[in-house]
Amino acid sequence: MSVLDRFSLVGQVALVTGGGRGLGFEMARALAEAGAHVIVNGRTAATLEGAVRTIRAAGGTAEAAAFDIADRDAQRAAMADIDKIHGRLDILINNVGARDRRPLAEFDDDAIIELLRTDLAAAMTLSRDAAVLMKRRNHGRLIAVTSISGHVVMPGDCVYPAAKQGLTGLMRGMAVEFGPHGITSNAIAPGWFATETNAAMAANEELMPFVRQRIPVQRWGRPEEIAGAALFLASDAASFVNGHVLTVDGGMTVRM
Numbered sequence: 001m002s003v004l005d006r007f008s009l010v011g012q013v014a015l016v017t018g019g020g021r022g023l024g025f026e027m028a029r030a031l032a033e034a035g036a037h038v039i040v041n042g043r044t045a046a047t048l049e050g051a052v053r054t055i056r057a058a059g060g061t062a063e064a065a066a067f068d069i070a071d072r073d074a075q076r077a078a079m080a081d082i083d084k085i086h087g088r089l090d091i092l093i094n095n096v097g098a099r100d101r102r103p104l105a106e107f108d109d110d111a112i113i114e115l116l117r118t119d120l121a122a123a124m125t126l127s128r129d130a131a132v133l134m135k136r137r138n139h140g141r142l143i144a145v146t147s148i149s150g151h152v153v154m155p156g157d158c159v160y161p162a163a164k165q166g167l168t169g170l171m172r173g174m175a176v177e178f179g180p181h182g183i184t185s186n187a188i189a190p191g192w193f194a195t196e197t198n199a200a201m202a203a204n205e206e207l208m209p210f211v212r213q214r215i216p217v218q219r220w221g222r223p224e225e226i227a228g229a230a231l232f233l234a235s236d237a238a239s240f241v242n243g244h245v246l247t248v249d250g251g252m253t254v255r256m
């Protein structure tokens with residue numbers, strides 16, 4: 001088998017949470033291009049249908065799964081559907097990440113719990129349930145989309161970085177727990193990407209001197225620049241990579 005063949009995902013089934021737009025969509029598109037059938041999750045059916053149409057138009061296969069990942073009943077139902085319809089799940093990319101940037105002093109208890117539920121606990125329960133399906137085939141790829149946040153922090157941001165670094169811990173724990181079952185767990189830690197969410201910041205010329213100074217490649221990441229990392233970790237090319245954080249940040253976090 002050539003090294004390029006090892007990137008093939010033909011015959012595999014993948015679930016990408018928050019895959020309707022942004023980094024999630026780029027990762028979903030890449031997995032489909034490599035041959036996986038991709039289940040694209042998100043909350044807005046119309047956005048998901050658009051994403052699915054784009055993937056299909058490029059020759060891939062995909063379907064939409066609209067549910068709120070913070071809703072446990074909806075998670076359970078989605079996993080049961082995947083089992084019933086496909087009988088397998090090879091790849092799970094936990095990409096959803098809600099942002100609520102405020103100093104800790106401004107967070108009330110409910111807001112803390114809500115952000116941790118969406119950004120951390122949801123990935124924990126979804127991964128645990130996905131691993132049940134993956135164990136049956138002795139093969140699986142669990143990928144968490146974390147962040148450089150927590151490794152470094154922006155002033156006035158506490159709960160989001162805590163959730164993201166919690167995900168790193170989860171990923172490492174699962175690497176050890178599920179490794180014997182042929183399931184690898186890894187994380188992708190994006191830096192500053194010009195996704196829809198960051199559009200206003202990315203268009204802000206006043207921020208560019210900061211960007212040029214702090215990011216060695218001197219620009220924002222383009223959303224499609226996340227795709228290679230996801231395909232690598234999802235594929236057989238990364239069969240011996242387990243418990244790793246792949247930072248994709250143009251060098252931002254290694255610059256002094």
Ligand SMILES: NC(=O)c1ccc[n+]([C@@H]2O[C@H](COP(=O)([O-])OP(=O)(O)OC[C@H]3O[C@@H](n4cnc5c(N)ncnc54)[C@H](O)[C@@H]3O)[C@@H](O)[C@H]2O)c1
Nearest residue numbers: 018022023042043068069095096097147190192193195197
């Ligand atoms: N864009 C960046 O620069 C950057 C940097 C570091 C980390 N990240 C992380 O990468 C991931 C994707 O970032 P993005 O900029 O593409 O985000 P985004 O906000 O544009 O996209 C997230 C997607 O998740 C969906 N979503 C949100 N909450 C959901 C829920 N409860 N259930 C189902 N779907 C839900 C949204 O509808 C959206 O489609 C996030 O986890 C984010 O924290 C992004």
Ligand SMILES: O=C(O)[C@H](O)[C@@H](O)[C@H](O)[C@H](O)CO
Nearest residue numbers: 147148149191192193198201
């Ligand atoms: O996880 C992160 O670090 C942020 O959520 C990113 O979305 C932003 O790119 C950056 O902080 C600029 O806003």
